[in-house]
Amino acid sequence: QSALTQPASVSGSPGQSITISCTGTSSDVGGYNYVSWYQQHPGKAPKLMIYDVSNRPSGVSNRFSGSKSGNTASLTISGLQAEDEADYYCSSYTIGSTLGVFGGGTKLTVL
Amino acid sequence: QLQLQESGPGLVKPSETLSLTCTVSGGSISSSSYYWGWIRQPPGKGLEWIGSSYYSGSTYYNPSLKSRLTISVDTSKNQFSLKLSSVTAADTAVYYCARSHPVYSSGWYVGRVDYWGQGTLVTVSS
Numbered sequence: 001q002s003a004l005t006q007p008a009s010v011s012g013s014p015g016q017s018i019t020i021s022c023t024g025t026s027s028d029v030g031g032y033n034y035v036s037w038y039q040q041h042p043g044k045a046p047k048l049m050i051y052d053v054s055n056r057p058s059g060v061s062n063r064f065s066g067s068k069s070g071n072t073a074s075l076t077i078s079g080l081q082a083e084d085e086a087d088y089y090c091s092s093y094t095i096g097s098t099l100g101v102f103g104g105g106t107k108l109t110v111l
Numbered sequence: 112q113l114q115l116q117e118s119g120p121g122l123v124k125p126s127e128t129l130s131l132t133c134t135v136s137g138g139s140i141s142s143s144s145y146y147w148g149w150i151r152q153p154p155g156k157g158l159e160w161i162g163s164s165y166y167s168g169s170t171y172y173n174p175s176l177k178s179r180l181t182i183s184v185d186t187s188k189n190q191f192s193l194k195l196s197s198v199t200a201a202d203t204a205v206y207y208c209a210r211s212h213p214v215y216s217s218g219w220y221v222g223r224v225d226y227w228g229q230g231t232l233v234t235v236s237s
Contacts (some may be wrong), residue, residue, distance in 0.1 A: 003157070032216055036160075036223045045207055046158065058127035089158055093220040098171040099131065099160035100147075100220055 002105035004029065004090055011109040012048035017078040020106045022090035023071060028101060030071035037066055037075045040105075041086045049088075050075060077108075085110040113138040115208050115228035123202075123235050129195040133208030133228055144166045146211045146221050147184060147191045151204040152230075159204075163180045163221045164191060164212065171221065198235045205230040 005023040012018040019030060022029065022037075033053045038046035048057050050066035063084075065076045073092070077084055090103040100108055119131035133147070140147060148163030148171075162172040162182045172180050181194040195202060207230045212222040 006166055032220065034214060034216065034220060038224075045230050046224070047227075048223055049223050051223035051225075091158075091223075093214070093216060093222075098219050098221060099163060099173060102158045102160070107158045 004092060006088075006090060006103040006106045008104075009107045009109065011111055012077075012080045013111045014080055014082065016080050017076060018080060018108065020075045020077075020088050020090075020108070022073040022075070022092075022103050024073075024092055024094070024101075025071055027096075028092040028094035029073050030066065031095070032093045033068070035066065035068060035073040035102070036091045037064075037073075038089045038091070039084075039086045040089065046089060050065055080109050080110055084108060113210065113226050115210065117206060117208050117228045117231040119225070119231065119233070121232060121234060123198055123233060124237050125235055126197055129131045129193070129198050129202060129233055129235070131208075131231065131233070132204055133191050133193075135191075135210075140184060140191065141186045144160055144212065146213045148209050148211060148221060148224075148226075149182065149193045150207045150209055150227075152207070153201075153204040160221070161193065161195075161206075165213075171219070174186045179212045200235050203233065205232050211235055 037050040040046040054066040146163045149161040164186045179196045201237045208228040209225040
C-alpha cells in the first residue's frame, strides 16, 4: 500500500491558522472515515490529535480540528502557538490492510 | 494511567535477531477492546507499522516484514514481544510499542493508536 501524500512542510505565524492535507484514494481516505492525525515533537513519541476524521481525544485542544473532502483529509490548527511546531502524520484504513497506512509526515514551523 | 515501556538491546549485529518486549502497566493486555502492536521510525523518516496482535494471539504483519517477523503476547506477564530476524542496517530505527482501537469495516483495521511507549532506538551494526 502506498503512503498517503502530505506536504513536506507548512509554516505559519503565531495566532494564524494553518491546514495540513493528507491525500489518498477511494480505497482509503475517500472511502472510509478512519483517518487519524498524530503530532510528534522531536525525540518524543507521537500523540493522537484527531481520530475518525474529526474527533478529538479528551485533553486535546479545540484549536485542532479535522475534516475530509473526497480523497483528501485535512488537519487545521487555529490560533497557532509556538508549541504546535512539530511533525504531523495522518493515517487511514486502507482496503486489504489491517495495519492501514501512514502519510509521509509534515513538518510544521511556527515563524 | 496506562503506560507502555519498551525494553531490549539497543545494538544488534547484522543477520542476527532483534528482540524487544513491551511491558504494559495500569491496564490489562487481555482486554477485548484493543490491539497491541509495534511501529518503527528510521532516523529522520516517517512512521511504519510493523505488526499488531490481539490478546488471543491473532496477529497482523506488515507484508514486507512478514517472513522475518514474530509478534507474541504473554498475558501472564502483561507483555507483548517483537522478534525480527536477519536484520540489516535498514532495520535501524526507533521502535515504539502501541495500543490501538480496532474497528471492522471492509475488514479489520488496527484503528487509532492512543497509547505509545516512549520508543527505543535499535541500531543494526557490527
